[in-house]
Amino acid sequence: MRQSPALTFSRVGHAFLGRSLFEDFDLAIGKGEAVALLGPSGSGKTTLLQIAAGIVEPVKGRVLRGYRRQAVVFQEPRLLPWMTLTDNIAYGLAARGEGKAARRRTAERLALSVGLEEADFTKYPAELSGGMRQRANVARALAVDPDMLFLDEPFSATDVGLRRHLQDLLIAAARSRGFSVLLVTHDLAEAVRVADRIAVLSGRDGRIAASRALAGRPGERSERAIFEQVEAWSRDPVFGELFSATERAR
């Protein structure tokens, strides 16, 4: 028997101020599958992610959720300024009924796993660098042990070294815990590194212009294989709209 998907968009439509973004958007994400959603700026990627996560109610259609617990990583960390680093990471755990000591232990373990240090545990967000805040952001999402993770341009403001580190960390976490991922990104190399499949949203009609499975598993692709895939797709007409828009934005 085929497993039901973790997430299904079924004929989803949305409009802002009378301007339609998409009419009949369909996409299914399997359990344990990582899908990267690419598309020109303004095509509605973030809106789709927010609809999927229940942050925005679609005007039309349905989202079917076959998962129990979700976490969202936004581009900007959104830490609570009056809470320490570990309290921020542990924030979502209180709702799950975990005791205070257990919450602190989980938060500390995750803080260390994302490269934060013990000396940082009691610092407030204002005392942390941008990179440290982004590490805390990822740790906070993993703390709730999601089976569906939404990532909205999570590393676009992060320098290359840290971006790679956090990508690898998420790939390893997704593999060991088996959660599904919907990643919105502008960065084709990031998509090729992190995802099992890429969906390209058309800027013209808000539908999926192309859906491509990637060879191999995330975390096992060589730098050369990633580079060659990005090169090949950048010559593919289906990706043309994406690249011309990205280049215009530069």
Ligand SMILES: Nc1ncnc2c1ncn2[C@@H]1O[C@H](COP(=O)(O)OP(=O)(O)OP(=O)(O)O)[C@@H](O)[C@H]1O
């Ligand atoms: N709350 C809102 N009210 C009105 N218009 C909105 C709102 N949110 C988004 N939009 C508009 O909807 C369109 C799609 O926005 P969205 O952020 O989903 O696109 P995107 O593909 O993620 O863009 P980018 O790649 O630039 O982040 C844009 O034209 C945007 O201005």
